[in-house]
Amino acid sequence: GDSVTQMEGPVTLSEEAFLTINCTYTATGYPSLFWYVQYPGEGLQLLLKATKADDKGSNKGFEATYRKETTSFHLEKGSVQVSDSAVYFCALSPNAGNNRKLIWGLGTSLAVNP
Amino acid sequence: GAVVSQHPSRVICKSGTSVKIECRSLDFQATTMFWYRQFPKQSLMLMATSNEGSKATYEQGVEKDKFLINHASLTLSTLTVTSAHPEDSSFYICSARDRDLGTDTQYFGPGTRLTVL
Numbered sequence: 022g023d024s025v026t027q028m029e030g031p032v033t034l035s036e037e038a039f040l041t042i043n044c045t046y047t048a049t050g051y052p053s054l055f056w057y058v059q060y061p062g063e064g065l066q067l068l069l070k071a072t073k074a075d076d077k078g079s080n081k082g083f084e085a086t087y088r089k090e091t092t093s094f095h096l097e098k099g100s101v102q103v104s105d106s107a108v109y110f111c112a113l114s115p116n117a118g119n120n121r122k123l124i125w126g127l128g129t130s131l132a133v134n135p
Numbered sequence: 136g137a138v139v140s141q142h143p144s145r146v147i148c149k150s151g152t153s154v155k156i157e158c159r160s161l162d163f164q165a166t167t168m169f170w171y172r173q174f175p176k177q178s179l180m181l182m183a184t185s186n187e188g189s190k191a192t193y194e195q196g197v198e199k200d201k202f203l204i205n206h207a208s209l210t211l212s213t214l215t216v217t218s219a220h221p222e223d224s225s226f227y228i229c230s231a232r233d234r235d236l237g238t239d240t241q242y243f244g245p246g247t248r249l250t251v252l
Contacts, residue, residue, distance in 0.1 A: 055240070057243070063245060063246075064141075064228055064243045064244055064245035064246040065179075065228065065230075065243040066243065067240060067241075067242065067243075070240060110178065110179070122169070122181060122184060123169075123181075123241060125178045125179050126178065127178045128178050
């Protein structure tokens with residue numbers, strides 16, 4: 022079945038460091054791909070998404086490119102800030118089925134130190 | 136836009152009581168809402184999918200008689216935890232999909248922290 026695999030955390034970085042959080046997926050067809058972020062004590066927020074191959078989603082300095090050939094959707098940011106400390110979830114939505122349930126990765130915790 | 140609210144944000148109850156959690160889409164109509172449960176330091180577990188005007192679809196292993204879901208309108212879904220026990224203590228999150236946009240994007244509520252004593 023469909024699945025999402027994220028790199029395990031926690032990830033600890035210094036402010037202004039480069040961030041990569043790996044995400045790979047297994048799915049039939051052409052799913053939509055998402056990154057959600059959960060800040061401490063808050064609910065999930067959509068960070069960015071991509072709906073077809075080679076699309077690049079971007080928001081708040083974060084980027085991720087939908088790579089069909091490597092079945093990946095890695096999250097990157099060139100210079101992280103303390104305020105980026107959160108848990109990041111990669112998810113996919115299959116391209117079939119009426120309800121299109123999201124398939125979730127386990128989440129990667131990011132801590133950015135000043 | 137695309138705001139989803141949940142109420143209450145926190146609830147503490149005694150074992151054996153029932154608790155109702157509301158999920159509302161504030162600025163859009165949602166034919167489909169999802170209910171999740173999140174354990175500490177773990178990913179989200181989908182409990183059920185709620186479609187307006189019809190019965191919810193529960194995931195395997197989720198007791199439908201314990202977790203009652205009602206989606207009576209296009210902007211409101213409720214989750215009732217019946218006869219709650221300490222093991223039901225968790226963070227419950229709802230999400231909603233915008234009917235008019237017809238996209239795969241789900242918008243999440245801020246979550247409800249349930250503590251059963």
